[in-house]
Amino acid sequence: MLKGRAGTVELLSVIAFAVALSLDGFGAGIAYGMRKIRIPILSLVVISLTSSTTIGISMLFGHLVSEYISIKAAEGIGASILILVGLWIVLHTWSSNTKKTPDDDNREPSGVQPILNFRIKAFGLVIQILREPTVADIDKSGYLSIKEALLLGLALAMDAFGAGFGAAMTGFGPLVTPIIVGVVKFLLVSSGVYIGKRYAAKWLGGKAAVLPGWVLIGLGVARVMKI
Template identity: 35%
Template sequence: MSSLLMIALLAFAVSLDGLAVGLSYGLRRIYIPWSSALLIATCSALIFLIAMQFGSLIALALSESLAETIGGWIFIVLGGWIVFQLYRQGGEQEEVPQLKEEDGENAWIGVMKKPSTADIDHSGSIVGIEAVFLGVALSLDAFAAGVGAALLLVPPLPISAGIALTSIICLQLGVWLGRSVRGVRWIERWRFLPGLVLIMMGLWKI
């Protein structure tokens, strides 16, 4: 698998959750300004880059073949976990709890658990610190992928830039679909794709 193809697939797999979150916001008429989308994407890229640096330190203690095998298994386990979580949820419709600013720390914990709750002040848009927390929440699953990517010797700067770009595209596309298109619930089925892509990439490398 070429480096360019791996970068494209990995960026897609890491960022697709943003499409589902954007869709949820669009259906509820919540707006994500481009400046906030850029902030969210920057958070995602930075966290992934930090994870890759951590993975690079681990790789120093391993042979190249062993590092590649471990990186592949990280992708497989992470992809399997994503698929399992979605399968366990089944077809149940997600309930979006109403968080309030006065909820304090509990509100931010709620955003980490459910990124679709990031509009804490109910302003109808995601701005400021809400965008930062949303960016972090969307990046939590990607941390393990970043470690695995480092073990597989994926170039850190190109993949981080790719994740930033695809994050913006997925978020804004999701919001647009939610606002503009009826009957878009079928997109929820595509949430299995990131997990499947990670599994296939892992199998390719072990």
């Protein structure tokens, strides 16, 4: 019975982790829906697979590192990484909100806060997509092609690399977790598009931006308490 309960708690933790890493996709979906940009099923699959692959790679690295240190040390380091990534997201979101100008309030929100500000020419387009997700519709066709979906998927997956590394070190399954992340990403992006198109929920994307940070912090603290 205890084992069953532990398994349920573990599954819920993985789902919460997946939701935390997919809320930016939900916000991006709202932005696309509000601007009537369609994301075909195949493009949604590409976005989801990109997230799954990124998480899988980062968790593989985390799992390999954890093999060379004690279980408690690995769990402690992993939990600390989750907390630090969560704090970074929260502080960065608050900082972005405090720097808003009155003109920013009159603009149509993108639903996603900038995650990186590196000035690397090769990644310039990806950085711009993070700042304004609808830029991913490069050809202005009104729908997201597979190539454009890959760019958006990479942009949305950037913040997941560190979190995936930490999650693997705390004991999250390196096979199940990426699958769940991909499924949740698919559901939240498609739900965001529907809500943005149908209800034009402008306020929701901005308010959701800080939630991933708090979820990751909560997961990290919960892992620390288990050590």
